[in-house]
Every structure is written in structure tokens, then in C-alpha cells.
């Protein structure tokens with residue numbers, strides 16, 4: 447029998463996810479180490495499609511944003527780590543500049559179900 451995947455988690459009503467908005471959430475799934483901080487993530491519309499990543503910079507493992515809901519650089523082109531300025535492509539999470547160049551944000555599965563945006567950790 448196939449093992450059950452990570453359960454889907456509702457993070458916000460789909461109508462709340464408007465262009466340019468970043469919705470942050472805390473994952474129900476715990477981080478690998480039992481005493482580590484709870485995992486957080488964010489979801490946004492990427493060319494009209496919901497896309498979600500863990501809110502962890504691959505460089506130092508800290509959250510990307512200082513301000514709630516603020517993830518983009520000043521040109522509104524790339525997701526930016528506010529600590530050291532690394533830039534990530536919104537469509538792939540790939541870091542194209544900064545100390546973690548070549549690495550990528552961790553993408554989450556995302557879907558719309560019963561009017562809600564749901565996410566889960568990719569298996």
C-alpha cells in the first residue's frame with residue numbers, strides 16, 4: 447500500500463490571494479528536528495497561479511522577510527532575502543544573485559479546493 451502523503455493544509459480563502467499579495471502561514475508539519483522552530487511559508491500569485499515556498503533562505507536558514515507580507519525587491523521582480531539581499535525567481539525559487547546563488551527556495555505543493563488555498567510539503 448502506498449504511504450499517505452503529507453496532509454493538505456488550508457492557508458487562506460482563495461479570494462484573499464489577489465495579485466501582488468503574499469500570504470504567510472505556519473506549517474502544521476513540524477521541522478525535522480523536534481526542538482526547532484515551526485516551519486513557515488508564503489503563497490502568492492505567480493502570473494495568476496498560486497505558488498508557495500517555505501519561508502527559509504537557503505543561505506542561513508532564516509526567514510526571508512522582515513516586514514509581514516513583504517517579499518519582493520524594490521523593482522518588484524524578484525523575491526528578496528531582506529538580510530543579505532539574495533534574489534530569487536518567483537517562478538522557480540532559484541537564487542540568481544547573492545550568497546546562495548545557484549540554490550533555490552523549497553517549493554510547496556499548492557492547490558485550490560472548496561474556495562480555499564491549500565498547501566502541503568512536497569513528498
Ligand code: FES
Pocket residue numbers: 503504505506507508527528529530531532544545546
Ligand atoms: S540569509 Fe538570505 S541571503 Fe543570507
